[in-house]
Amino acid sequence: MPPSTEAAARVGILTPSGMLGAGFAPETIDYGLALGPDVIAIDGGSTDSGPHYLGAGVAKTTASAVSRDLRLLLRAAATADIPLIVGSCGTSGTDSGVDWVAGIADQIMAEEGLDLKIARIYSEQDAGFLKKELDAGRVHPLAPHGPLAPETLDSCTHIVGMMGHEPFVEAIQAGAQVILAGRATDTALAAAVPLMLGMPAGPTWHAAKIVECGGQCTTDPRAGGVFATIDHNGFVIEPLDPANACTPISVAAHMLYETANPYRMREPAGTLDVSDATYAPLDERRVRVEGSRFEPAEQHTIKLEGARVTGYETLSFSGIRDPYIVANIDRWAALLRNIVTERINQTLKLTDDDYGLDIRLYGHNAILQDIDPDPSTAREVGVMLLVNAPSQATATAIAKVANPLMLHLPLPEMHYLPSFAFATSPAETERGPAYEFVLNHVVDVESATGMFRTHYSREVSRA
Structure with missing residues (x-):
């Protein structure tokens, strides 16, 4: 069953590793399930490895590695009856990347006897549509890029839009148990269910940022993933490996990762501000964070990525x-x-x-x-x-x-x-x-889900 949309007292996020196919110890998933998660969220890609994967529409991970991780996570999601969310499938989030991971998931479910409703959320964009948005003045460059030329859009082999949390929420509310998505912000995967269940935006987006790379916010990043528990005043972060630890420094330091400003981070829906956040140890391996804020944006934007x-x-x-x-x-x-x-x-x-x-x-x-x-x-x-x-x-x-x-x-x-x-x-x-x-631009949108297409494996409820 999809999670209830009634406000919860706390929401748990299980993030097994920084990327699907990177590997993790099976026992860390067992440990995480014992903590009572409401969602399993894991990233499926990145732009870290350069433009080839988006340009060619291929994955940097091997199918066997993705299959190994996904099998464990599908079992876990079915056992706990909670959603599994995978973003940026196939490394760059192209439509072919989503279908590639979905094909692996279908094979696993057939072998395991699982019957989970899958939503595929596609993020590839049509150059013709984007040129109309450009003509209408709704496409804007991000520094250091200048104005976008229409021929640049035509030159791209693939263009993706980076979705926020809203398409995930829509799919879960429609009854999806597994979401395999195209390009998404790393944080949106983890933020979707907590926001849907009424958690405050500040702690939610901050926790999502900290867990995005799994164990990178711990003292031993090789030891696996992490678990975040969000409540109405903050969140607690702990490793999935009992021998590993989070410290105030290891947690706070992750705001330095892939951000131009270590205190502020833009999402499609607004900006996370952690300038007043506090990091306190609860014990030798858990850290509590409070004081995070989220500033809703006046204009919702979707970032574009394209390669030629x-x-x-x-x-x-x-x-x-x-x-x-x-x-x-x-x-x-x-x-x-x-x-x-x-x-x-x-x-x-x-x-x-x-x-x-x-x-x-x-x-x-x-x-x-x-x-x-x-x-x-x-x-x-x-x-x-x-x-x-x-x-x-x-x-x-x-x-x-x-x-x-x-x-x-x-x-x-x-x-x-x-x-x-x-x-x-x-x-x-x-x-x-x-x-x-060649694209570092954003599109002004009225609908947070309008640029994305969701297909379901079979009929789901529209609760």
Whole structure:
């Protein structure tokens, strides 16, 4: 049965891990069920791994890992008779990602003899619809982006809208027992049932933010998920592993994660403000939080995410241990770029505008590059050459021009030919199409659910 919409004294949220398919110990679910949850909420994706998954419409997780986790959670939801909510299915929340997870769920339920009503909430957006919204002045950029051009929408392979909690509430009230959703805010999954059951918005949204990544708010993030108990004055957070612990610092620190402002966080419906929140230990492993507020927005907005193809990539990687070149690695990398550029022009008749060439020096400054605070010389350096071109064949041809230089290029003053080590044979790895994020915009909406489509596995009540 769906949860009653009457105001509750407390609401429990069981979050088994930060992402479906990441894994968790089965006993942590048993521990969480014993605490009396009202919902199981788990994220199914993220933009953390870059634009490829949205652009290509594929998942970063393997089906076997998702199936393993989902089997345990479907059993738990059926046992406890509570909703299971999975957001951003298939990593990026595309329609194909929702259907992929739903197909896995259908197979599991058939094998386990479960009969749960499933709601699929789709979040992909049509470029034509969004261009009309743009023309009507309802699409606005988020910093640092500027105004959106209509052709940018047409260039995207996939566009998703990021839903808040409202579509989840609507599905649960319609009788759904399992919700598999497209792109959603990480917090909306956990906030939906508490808000539906009358919990105050401040503690609810703050608790949802803290549990979004499972055990990341604990002293041992590898130990599994967490459980939040929300009441009318605040919430309590504890790990699902009895040997793990939450502390005021570990809980408060999670507001620093993926937020531009550690005290304020925008949701489609408004802004969470934790500037007056207090964090107090109840014992050695539980923390109570009070003082969180939520400011409803004057205008409800839906954030857009979109990705498009930028070209095709080929990658080469070689390792350098020659001490003289390692000691002069920046000068060597500049020489490599200059000679490769000249040879590409000579042999392939291409100019700089025809392709992209990225040289990264791993072990030296590949991550932070010019802002690395410690550029001291390492014993060995890995050289990654990443080529982006309009076609795969061109990208690979450029990488092959660089091949002999990445194997033997000496500095001008050297009187011997150094040898480096390619990581693979062949040295060139074709990566296929490359994608980039091109949307960082919001749409003003009158309905919090209007941009999303919900399909049910079978007829459900409309209570």
